[in-house]
Amino acid sequence: MDGDRAAVSDEATWTQRRGSARQMLLLWALPLVFLLVFFFTPLAAIFRVAFQAESTGEAGIAAAVGRSLGFTVWQALLSMLLTMLAGLPAAYLFARYSFPGKRVLRVLTTLPFIMPTVVVAAAFNALLGPRGLANVFLMDAFHLQTPPIRLLNTLGAILLAHVFYNTTVVIRMVGTAWAQLDPRLGQAARVLGASPARTLREVTLPLLLPSILSAALLVFLFDFTSFGVILLLGGPRYATLEVDIYIQALQMLNLPLAGVLSAVQLACTLLITLAYSRLGGREVVPLAPRLHGEGTTRAVTARQKLVVALLTAGIFVLLVSPLAALALRSVTRLDAERGQRGAVNGGLTLDYYRELFVNRRGSLFYVPPAAAARNSLLYAGSTVVLSLGMGFLAAYALARRSKINRVLDPLLMLPLGASAVTLGLGYIIVFNRPPLDVRSFPALIPIAHSLVALPFVVRTLQPALASIPVNLINAAAVLGASPLRAWREVELPIVGRAAAVAAIFSFTISLGEFGATSFLARPEYPTLPIAIFRFLSQPGALNYGQALAMAALLMLVCAAAILVLEKAQD
Amino acid sequence: MNRKTVFSLLLFFLLLTACAGAATPQATAPAPTPPAGAPVKLTVLTHDSFAVSESLINEFQQANNIQVSFIKGGDAGAALNRVVLSKGSPLADVFYGVDSTFLSRALEADVFEPLDTPMLGEIPAEFQLDPQKRALPVDYGDVCINYDKAYFAEKNLAVPASFDDLLKPEYRGLLAVENPATSSPGLAFLMASIAQYGEDGYRDFWQKLRDNDVAVVNDWETAYYTNFSGSSGRGPQPMVVSYGSSPAAEVVFASTPLDEAPTASIVAPGTCYRQIEFVGILKGTPNREAAAKFVEFMLSRQFQEDMPLQMFVYPVNQAAVLPEAFQKWAQAAQQPAQLDPALVSANRQAWIQAWTETVLR
Numbered sequence: 036m037d038g039d040r041a042a043v044s045d046e047a048t049w050t051q052r053r054g055s056a057r058q059m060l061l062l063w064a065l066p067l068v069f070l071l072v073f074f075f076t077p078l079a080a081i082f083r084v085a086f087q088a089e090s091t092g093e094a095g096i097a098a099a100v101g102r103s104l105g106f107t108v109w110q111a112l113l114s115m116l117l118t119m120l121a122g123l124p125a126a127y128l129f130a131r132y133s134f135p136g137k138r139v140l141r142v143l144t145t146l147p148f149i150m151p152t153v154v155v156a157a158a159f160n161a162l163l164g165p166r167g168l169a170n171v172f173l174m175d176a177f178h179l180q181t182p183p184i185r186l187l188n189t190l191g192a193i194l195l196a197h198v199f200y201n202t203t204v205v206i207r208m209v210g211t212a213w214a215q216l217d218p219r220l221g222q223a224a225r226v227l228g229a230s231p232a233r234t235l236r237e238v239t240l241p242l243l244l245p246s247i248l249s250a251a252l253l254v255f256l257f258d259f260t261s262f263g264v265i266l267l268l269g270g271p272r273y274a275t276l277e278v279d280i281y282i283q284a285l286q287m288l289n290l291p292l293a294g295v296l297s298a299v300q301l302a303c304t305l306l307i308t309l310a311y312s313r314l315g316g317r318e319v320v321p322l323a324p325r326l327h328g329e330g331t332t333r334a335v336t337a338r339q340k341l342v343v344a345l346l347t348a349g350i351f352v353l354l355v356s357p358l359a360a361l362a363l364r365s366v367t368r369l370d371a372e373r374g375q376r377g378a379v380n381g382g383l384t385l386d387y388y389r390e391l392f393v394n395r396r397g398s399l400f401y402v403p404p405a406a407a408a409r410n411s412l413l414y415a416g417s418t419v420v421l422s423l424g425m426g427f428l429a430a431y432a433l434a435r436r437s438k439i440n441r442v443l444d445p446l447l448m449l450p451l452g453a454s455a456v457t458l459g460l461g462y463i464i465v466f467n468r469p470p471l472d473v474r475s476f477p478a479l480i481p482i483a484h485s486l487v488a489l490p491f492v493v494r495t496l497q498p499a500l501a502s503i504p505v506n507l508i509n510a511a512a513v514l515g516a517s518p519l520r521a522w523r524e525v526e527l528p529i530v531g532r533a534a535a536v537a538a539i540f541s542f543t544i545s546l547g548e549f550g551a552t553s554f555l556a557r558p559e560y561p562t563l564p565i566a567i568f569r570f571l572s573q574p575g576a577l578n579y580g581q582a583l584a585m586a587a588l589l590m591l592v593c594a595a596a597i598l599v600l601e602k603a604q605d
Numbered sequence: 606m607n608r609k610t611v612f613s614l615l616l617f618f619l620l621l622t623a624c625a626g627a628a629t630p631q632a633t634a635p636a637p638t639p640p641a642g643a644p645v646k647l648t649v650l651t652h653d654s655f656a657v658s659e660s661l662i663n664e665f666q667q668a669n670n671i672q673v674s675f676i677k678g679g680d681a682g683a684a685l686n687r688v689v690l691s692k693g694s695p696l697a698d699v700f701y702g703v704d705s706t707f708l709s710r711a712l713e714a715d716v717f718e719p720l721d722t723p724m725l726g727e728i729p730a731e732f733q734l735d736p737q738k739r740a741l742p743v744d745y746g747d748v749c750i751n752y753d754k755a756y757f758a759e760k761n762l763a764v765p766a767s768f769d770d771l772l773k774p775e776y777r778g779l780l781a782v783e784n785p786a787t788s789s790p791g792l793a794f795l796m797a798s799i800a801q802y803g804e805d806g807y808r809d810f811w812q813k814l815r816d817n818d819v820a821v822v823n824d825w826e827t828a829y830y831t832n833f834s835g836s837s838g839r840g841p842q843p844m845v846v847s848y849g850s851s852p853a854a855e856v857v858f859a860s861t862p863l864d865e866a867p868t869a870s871i872v873a874p875g876t877c878y879r880q881i882e883f884v885g886i887l888k889g890t891p892n893r894e895a896a897a898k899f900v901e902f903m904l905s906r907q908f909q910e911d912m913p914l915q916m917f918v919y920p921v922n923q924a925a926v927l928p929e930a931f932q933k934w935a936q937a938a939q940q941p942a943q944l945d946p947a948l949v950s951a952n953r954q955a956w957i958q959a960w961t962e963t964v965l966r
Contacts, residue, residue: 084690153827156831157838160831160840164841166839166840166841266787266823267822267827270822271821271823272965282786285679285680286787286957287786287953288682288685288707368860386860390860396656396658396914399656399657399659400655400656400657463690467694467696468694553677554679554683557674558675571826572653572826573854573858574829574855575858575859576836576837576855577859577860579830579837579838580837
């Protein structure tokens with residue numbers, strides 16, 4: 036089997052050609068300079084400061100590392116497996132079926148990715164908390180004295196939240212590859228007598244393996260460096276390396292220990308990425324471009340209808356219901372809940388939305404919602420442009436065969452493993468004077484976001500680029516197409532869908548990112564997540580309601596933008 | 606063969622980004638009204654909770670021909686880190702937001718220049734913790750337990766009047782506190798317990814509080830909005846560690862006008878911890894004169910009277926009159942707990958470690 040595949044892929048895809056040293060240099064130059072200036076330099080600077088400072092006892096360091104490393108790996112592994120379990124059937128649904136409302140449903144599955152953790156914690160509480168909808172319903176229905184669901188501050192809450200956040204990665208990455216898969220391969224297997232299960236196991240899954248592995252790697256790394264979910268939903272009994280780094284750096288002001296922990300986290304990221312490339316994430320089978328929607332069918336038989344209905348229902352419960360609970364809360368008069376004991380009028384209200392547009396206290400830092408939305412979109416748009424620009428170069432370089440790729444490929448993934456706190460402090464040391472000054476250079480925010488988005492972009496683009504069959508390009512050339520025309524009409528349609536997915540990833544990463552933004556943002560240019568936090572940092576029903584209203588606005592803005600991006604790809 | 610296209614696309618992208626970056630400030634910068642002569646540009650670094658009335662800052666800018674811009678540096682710890690890391694090439698001219706628990710750290714790092722101003726005469730000595738006048742007090746607040754009035758009335762339950770009361774069985778599972786390793790009110794509450802029971806006795810108190818089912822979360826937002834039943838989040842616990850001024854905020858930010866606060870603070874002797882926040886001129890500023898003017902402005906009656914409803918803290922300037930909402934619903938503790946900043950600085954890490962082992966492990 037392996038030998039066969041090697042024979043197929045050898046020289047069959049044009050991008051598998053060996054890249055000359057000059058080519059590689061040209062392709063790698065910009066992405067490398069970008070990483071060097073905006074990633075490695077600030078990182079080196081903060082490590083230098085951390086390791087120069089007086090250490091507070093070596094024994095404590097080893098114990099601290101051991102304690103959180105084990106849990107960090109364990110929860111990331113579990114979360115990743117569960118996310119794949121939820122994501123793969125969903126990817127199958129989107130890749131192989133067409134059904135009414137499919138586009139909207141796919142956009143909805145993306146929204147969790149951008150939601151700030153504080154708001155998600157509120158949503159989970161509204162649904163599953165001690166007085167949440169689910170518990171109240173169960174207590175009423177079965178006359179229970181205590182809430183039957185005790186989820187908050189457990190490992191279960193962490194896992195559930197990670198699945199909630201990252202399923203979209205699997206849906207987008209694997210789903211896109213699945214949709215592009217030639218349906219005739221599966222049909223041939225069926226004609227030759229293979230059962231559906233065998234076809235899946237021996238034809239479909241092996242062909243999807245590169246994208247499944249890529250998605251698994253990204254999800255694992257995201258969970259590995261998880262911060263907000265652990266802090267807010269896991270509660271104080273759980274700490275990942277990232278949480279410990281935050282506590283040591285910003286609360287204990289113990290930079291040496293924070294430095295050691297970040298170094299461990301980076302080293303682990305590197306090891307995981309290396310293991311992944313060993314596993315064979317690079318085997319590529321050429322794919323002829325499929326017509327859009329060629330492999331999808333309507334559900335016709337009762338069985339197919341059942342499959343679609345069940346999967347859709349699953350997606351609704353897992354991904355959409357917390358968002359719906361949030362949106363519902365943002366239009367519910369909240370005093371009523373506490374006033375159930377008194378007589379305060381309840382019901383629905385748009386007060387919180389109206390209040391967003393009023394600067395009641397005449398505050399200098401009042402955030403007009405339109406301005407926050409504009410800033411968020413501007414940062415996100417710049418991130419898309421920047422990360423796709425860099426990502427295309429790196430993906431083209433990676434799609435060629437060259438020894439240098441083996442060294443540089445893992446480096447691209449490192450920003451995913453760098454702690455936001457560490458990098459943020461590094462930025463403060465390095466970008467301290469013009470022209471690159473934290474104070475006056477708002478572009479640092481999209482740059483920081485691009486660092487996180489770049490691995491996603493490259494992992495999405497590279498398999499698509501690498502799979503373009505060389506004979507298609509040759510055929511175009513023989514038929515008289517200029518190289519530009521061949522690129523536009525042969526390569527771009529194949530890569531276009533991957534590029535749209537990559538754009539959606541970098542867009543949503545930027546829109547939802549909070550750590551780097553809060554470190555680098557100027558108060559004049561607040562983003563939507565920052566506005567949400569500002570409301571939540573003071574007591575009062577209006578503040579809480581406005582935070583939820585702002586979160587609903589964030590969902591709306593994001594959904595609209597993704598719809599535009601998806602339309603553009605067709 | 607398509608490298609050219611890729612490069613031209615990339616060039617286009619980069620240009621676009623550059624434009625977007627350059628366009629931002631013009632698009633959103635508040636239009637300054639320039640008086641005669643170029644105004645001095647002053648940068649003030651604050652923690653995230655800083656807030657002030659726009660009109661007040663405008664007045665200051667016009668009166669002094671100074672243009673103020675603010676940088677928000679994260680929570681109190683993050684902002685202080687920025688100041689310490691950028692020492693020598695300071696990010697700002699003035700830093701506001703170091704509190705009494707972090708004060709020693711700031712003074713040890715020697716980031717401030719002293720400022721002796723007659724304004725200090727209007728501020729009681731109890732707030733002036735730095736005799737060398739490098740860090741000047743601006744405001745104070747008390748970290749207190751808030752309780753849900755309706756819950757206690759409905760259950761006909763007396764409100765606890767001391768830390769010892771919290772250990773009684775009738776208050777089992779009714780209190781939510783924050784982790785002192787991740788939350789500033791959480792740390793303040795831990796220190797109140799240390800002030801009460803001493804360094805030998807506080808672990809015992811926490812062990813008993815743990816046995817009495819205290820709920821622990823990592824941050825104030827979760828504690829207040831997810832755990833506390835008196836807030837809009839409709840949580841399970843009717844008591845939460847918050848601020849003495851939170852009940853006033855509940856009234857000011859009510860979505861339907863209230864004539865009574867839904868929550869109140871327990872202000873019994875020793876149960877609240879007093880936090881004082883300081884401002885200072887950062888060492889190495891080229892704008893010392895303007896920086897001094899801004900610090901004096903923060904201590905002035907005008908600014909001090911604006912602060913309560915913007916940040917929900919108390920003014921240190923005794924001449925400042927409290928707004929009505931504060932007089933009615935906010936409660937300042939008469940005998941708050943307080944620890945020596947040097948003691949806090951020396952022991953913070955050990956205390957938090959001990960607390961973690963007692964309450965979480």
